[in-house]
Amino acid sequence: MTTSTNGAFDRKPFIAGNWKMNMDHVQGITLLQKLAWTLSDAKHDYSRVEVAVFPPFTDLRGVQTLVQGDDLDVAYGGQDLSQFDSGAYTGDISGQFLSKLGCKYVLVGHSERRTIHNESDDVLNAKTKAAFKHGVTPVLCVGEGLEIRQAGTHVNHTLDQLRAGVAGLTDEQAAELVVAYEPVWAIGTGEVAGPEDAQEMCAAIRAELEKLFGADVAAKTRLLYGGSVKANNAAAILKERDVDGVLVGGASLDPAEFANIVRFESHLVTD
Numbered sequence: 293m294t295t296s297t298n299g300a301f302d303r304k305p306f307i308a309g310n311w312k313m314n315m316d317h318v319q320g321i322t323l324l325q326k327l328a329w330t331l332s333d334a335k336h337d338y339s340r341v342e343v344a345v346f347p348p349f350t351d352l353r354g355v356q357t358l359v360q361g362d363d364l365d366v367a368y369g370g371q372d373l374s375q376f377d378s379g380a381y382t383g384d385i386s387g388q389f390l391s392k393l394g395c396k397y398v399l400v401g402h403s404e405r406r407t408i409h410n411e412s413d414d415v416l417n418a419k420t421k422a423a424f425k426h427g428v429t430p431v432l433c434v435g436e437g438l439e440i441r442q443a444g445t446h447v448n449h450t451l452d453q454l455r456a457g458v459a460g461l462t463d464e465q466a467a468e469l470v471v472a473y474e475p476v477w478a479i480g481t482g483e484v485a486g487p488e489d490a491q492e493m494c495a496a497i498r499a500e501l502e503k504l505f506g507a508d509v510a511a512k513t514r515l516l517y518g519g520s521v522k523a524n525n526a527a528a529i530l531k532e533r534d535v536d537g538v539l540v541g542g543a544s545l546d547p548a549e550f551a552n553i554v555r556f557e558s559h560l561v562t563d
């Protein structure tokens with residue numbers, strides 16, 4: 293029996309939950325405990341599918357304690373980081389602090405950071421480099437708004453964001469990088485891009501990475517889709533060749549729903 297996702301798993305599938313500004317540190321612990329119990333009951337094989345959560349900053353210490361204490365195989369990360377290491381940057385969080393808390397990943401350039409906080413491509417490139425500098429893997433988010441999609445320039449727009457975000461990275465960093473394609477019109481709207489839309493963009497992103505860093509690197513970079521992913525649409529999206537995972541918002545706040553997304557393989561048609 294074989295499953296037919298992302299080139300027969302040459303890249304490990306990555307299922308990530310972005311909690312956004314939800315869950316205080318007490319609620320966050322409960323959510324993670326329930327998720328871990330559900331996955332353990334279902335005998336989830338973490339060596340086949342990687343699971344990560346992105347809680348608010350104030351939850352991270354509690355998440356670290358739980359993960360270490362219960363020896364959970366769940367990675368976690370920050371939702372943002374500063375491009376600077378330390379200093380007079382009130383309200384910002386250094387990649388060094390995330391690293392010290394055991395964060396494996398950090399989101400960079402989520403559309404809500406780009407739009408609400410006006411983060412520019414240059415700043416996001418600096419944040420991507422800051423993450424690597426501190427040993428945290430950036431999940432660089434790219435994607436177009438509705439007007440750009442309707443104008444048909446979504447691929448160019450998204451590739452512009454990609455090129456700006458990865459400028460100056462080494463081949464090794466580009467291979468480790470995770471890129472999340474999140475079309476803004478599909479975030480929190482219930483409007484999900486079809487599997488073929490996700491594949492179209494992820495294939496274009498991989499082709500661009502190949503141009504910039506070569507085929508060996510592009511074959512390693514994991515590409516995610518995000519935007520209204522639920523248990524009932526995840527498997528079809530993840531079946532696409534260039535889609536290596538999903539970045540889930542709303543549905544990651546429900547442990548049963550998120551666990552079902554993590555277990556997407558059980559929904560795939562096998563042959």
Ligand SMILES: O=C(CO)COP(=O)(O)O
Binds near residue numbers: 474480520540542
């Ligand atoms: O922004 C997202 C994940 O980062 C997607 O959010 P939703 O899954 O709630 O649409």
